[in-house]
Amino acid sequence: MTDEQPDRKESGFKETTRVRTARERLRETVAGHDRTERVPLDAADGRVLAEAVVAERNVPHYPRAAMDGFAVRAEDTFGASDRSPEILRSAGEAASVEPGAAVQVHTGSELPEGADAVVMIEHADERGGDLEVFDAVGAGENVAPVGEDVESGQRLYDAGHRLRPSDLGLLKSVGVREVEAYEPPSVAVIPTGEELVAEDPAPGEVVETNGLTVSRYVERWGGAATYRDVVTDDPDALREAVERDSDHDVVVTTGGSSVGERDLLPEVVSELGEVVVHGVALKPGHPVALGVVEETPVVMLPGYPVASIVNAVQFLRPATKWAGNLPVPDPPTTDARLDRKIRSEPGVRTFARVSLTDEDGERVATPTRASGSGILSSVALADGWVVVPEASEGIPADEVVAVQDWEALP
Structure with missing residues (x-):
C-alpha cells in the first residue's frame, strides 16, 4: 500500500474522484474485443457490424410504377389537357404497350415493355375501349427506375454501425441474408455478501437483487451476462471468483466496495491487479471502485440497490459498450x-x-x-x-x- 493509496478502512473516503475522471480512468482499462461471428438478419437487431455491408442487388430490381394509373409512351400524351384530352386505346393489363395504347398498372407493378411513364388514375377516364388522358406526362414520370432506392454494390453501412430494425429491412431488400458482427461482450456478474440469500429471507438476511438487476441491464446494453451465485465475504472466496471470471471482457461485483470491515473487494482486486478508482464524487453511491485484473476491467458496485443502479449506468454501461465496440449514446x-x-x-x-x-x-x-x-x-x-x-x-x-x-x- 502506497502513500497515494491510504488505508481506506482507517481513513474512510477523505477524497473522492470526480465522475468524469473516474470514467476516463476506467476507459483506459477497457479494450474492444475482436471476436466476430456470422449472424442471420432475423437475429441481428442491435448487433454491431464488424465489416462494411454493400448491396447485393438493385432496389427496385425492375422499373416499376410509382402510382396507380396507366402505363403509356410519354410522347403519346403530349398536348393533353382538361379541355383537349388525348385519346388512347385501353389495353387492359397487357404485358407491353403499343404506340397509342395504355395499360393499367398499380403502384409497384412492373412497367410494361414499351412504356416509359405512368398517367395517374385521377388524370384519366376510361370510356368504353378508350382512355381519355387529361394531363401530359414526361418520360420517367411516376416511374421508379432500376436502382432508384439502392444500387447494386452501394456501400450501406460501415463497420461499427449498430443495426436497427429499419436497417434489417433494407439489408433484406438488397439480398443480404447475414452479416459479420462482433460477438456480444461477455460480462461476469458476481453478487457478494454473507447476508444475501436467493429467497425467503430470515431476520438478518436479504434477498439478492443487485446481481439479477445488473445482469439484465447488461443484456439490455448489448452484453452477454454470466450471473453467478452469491460469494460470501471471504477474501479467498472473492479472490477465486474474480480470478475465475477474469477471462470475461468485464467483471462486475455488487457489494463489498466501501471501507467497512466486510468491504474486501478493493483489497482483493488490488492484490490481483490494480484499483484505479476507489470512491467517486456522486450521490447516491460514492463507494464505487474501479480496477483491472489480468487486463480485464473490474467494476465494483456498492451493495445498496439504488447506489448499485446509479453506478451501473455511469460505469458498467460504458465499460460494456466499449468492450463490445458499441456506441454509447446519451440518455433521452x-x-x-x-x-x-x-x-x-x-x-x-x-x-x-x-x-x-x-x-x-x-x-x-x-x-x-x-x-x-x-x-x-x-x-x-x-x-x-x-x-x-x-x-x-x-x-x-x-x-x-x-x-x-x-x-x-x-
Missing part, C-alpha cells in the same frame, strides 16, 4: 418544471430520482420523498432522474430541468 431526456427544490452537496454529482406528471398541459417533475440509496422502490417507481452537476448546490423549485430516462438506454 424530457424537459419538465421542478415542483420542489433538489438539494445537492457542492463538489458531488447528484442523481435525484423524480416522477413525471402532466398538469394543465405542462410536464412536472416531482422528487421522490424516499431518497436513501437502499430504497429500491424510489428508483424502480421513478420516471427518471435529474443530474445536479458538481458545481451546483441544488436546483430551485420551478426551474425547468432535463429528466434523464435512463431505463430507456439501449
Whole structure:
C-alpha cells in the first residue's frame, strides 16, 4: 500500500474522484474485443457490424410504377389537357404497350415493355375501349427506375454501425441474408455478501437483487451476462471468483466496495491487479471502485440497490459498450418544471430520482420523498432522474430541468 493509496478502512473516503475522471480512468482499462461471428438478419437487431455491408442487388430490381394509373409512351400524351384530352386505346393489363395504347398498372407493378411513364388514375377516364388522358406526362414520370432506392454494390453501412430494425429491412431488400458482427461482450456478474440469500429471507438476511438487476441491464446494453451465485465475504472466496471470471471482457461485483470491515473487494482486486478508482464524487453511491485484473476491467458496485443502479449506468454501461465496440449514446431526456427544490452537496454529482406528471398541459417533475440509496422502490417507481452537476448546490423549485430516462438506454 502506497502513500497515494491510504488505508481506506482507517481513513474512510477523505477524497473522492470526480465522475468524469473516474470514467476516463476506467476507459483506459477497457479494450474492444475482436471476436466476430456470422449472424442471420432475423437475429441481428442491435448487433454491431464488424465489416462494411454493400448491396447485393438493385432496389427496385425492375422499373416499376410509382402510382396507380396507366402505363403509356410519354410522347403519346403530349398536348393533353382538361379541355383537349388525348385519346388512347385501353389495353387492359397487357404485358407491353403499343404506340397509342395504355395499360393499367398499380403502384409497384412492373412497367410494361414499351412504356416509359405512368398517367395517374385521377388524370384519366376510361370510356368504353378508350382512355381519355387529361394531363401530359414526361418520360420517367411516376416511374421508379432500376436502382432508384439502392444500387447494386452501394456501400450501406460501415463497420461499427449498430443495426436497427429499419436497417434489417433494407439489408433484406438488397439480398443480404447475414452479416459479420462482433460477438456480444461477455460480462461476469458476481453478487457478494454473507447476508444475501436467493429467497425467503430470515431476520438478518436479504434477498439478492443487485446481481439479477445488473445482469439484465447488461443484456439490455448489448452484453452477454454470466450471473453467478452469491460469494460470501471471504477474501479467498472473492479472490477465486474474480480470478475465475477474469477471462470475461468485464467483471462486475455488487457489494463489498466501501471501507467497512466486510468491504474486501478493493483489497482483493488490488492484490490481483490494480484499483484505479476507489470512491467517486456522486450521490447516491460514492463507494464505487474501479480496477483491472489480468487486463480485464473490474467494476465494483456498492451493495445498496439504488447506489448499485446509479453506478451501473455511469460505469458498467460504458465499460460494456466499449468492450463490445458499441456506441454509447446519451440518455433521452424530457424537459419538465421542478415542483420542489433538489438539494445537492457542492463538489458531488447528484442523481435525484423524480416522477413525471402532466398538469394543465405542462410536464412536472416531482422528487421522490424516499431518497436513501437502499430504497429500491424510489428508483424502480421513478420516471427518471435529474443530474445536479458538481458545481451546483441544488436546483430551485420551478426551474425547468432535463429528466434523464435512463431505463430507456439501449
